[in-house]
Structure formats: structure tokens, C-alpha cells
Amino acid sequence: MSVAFVPYWMRGKAVVDQETIQRLLEENDQLIRCIVEYQNKGCANECVQYQQVLHRNLIYLATIADASPTSTAEAME
Numbered sequence: 398m399s400v401a402f403v404p405y406w407m408r409g410k411a412v413v414d415q416e417t418i419q420r421l422l423e424e425n426d427q428l429i430r431c432i433v434e435y436q437n438k439g440c441a442n443e444c445v446q447y448q449q450v451l452h453r454n455l456i457y458l459a460t461i462a463d464a465s466p467t468s469t470a471e472a473m474e
Contacts, residue, residue, distance in 0.1 A: 413461055418458070418461070421454050421457070421458055422458075424454060425451055425454050425455070428447050428448075428450055428451040428454070429451065431444065431447050432444045432447050432448060432451070435447070
């Protein structure tokens with residue numbers, strides 16, 4: 398299961414650190430590989446669940462990025 402999937406009662410209580418972000422990025426890499434493999438085999442319907450997890454992870458990462466403008470400003474300098 399995706400590390401981005403957090404039960405409702407735990408939301409907002411998790412500490413987001415570089416390790417968590419790195420795990421998400423690695424998971425996204427694996428998800429993309431699975432999606433491409435299924436599509437190459439002509440099994441596009443089977444990759445829908447992976448696409449949903451990838452989408453959820455990307456939204457989660459975007460939310461983290463939006464919530465931390467200081468790190469974005471530092472990266473641009």
C-alpha cells in the first residue's frame with residue numbers, strides 16, 4: 398500500500414521528512430514502470446489501480462510542496 402495513504406484519524410499528524418519523500422518518489426518510479434509494462438502488454442485496464450495510487454502520491458507530494466514555500470524559495474536561489 399502507498400505510503401501516502403493515511404487513515405483519516407492520522408491525517409495532519411505525520412512528520413514529513415526527506416526519507417518519506419524519497420520513499421514516495423521511489424514508489425512512483427516503480428508504479429510508472431508497472432503501468433508502462435501493463436500498457437506494453439496491452440493490458441491497460443489492469444494498470445488503472447496503479448494509476449490511481451500514482452495520482453494520489455503526486456497530489457500528496459504537490460500538497461507538501463505547496464505547504465512549504467521556504468524550501469521552494471531556497472531551491473530557486
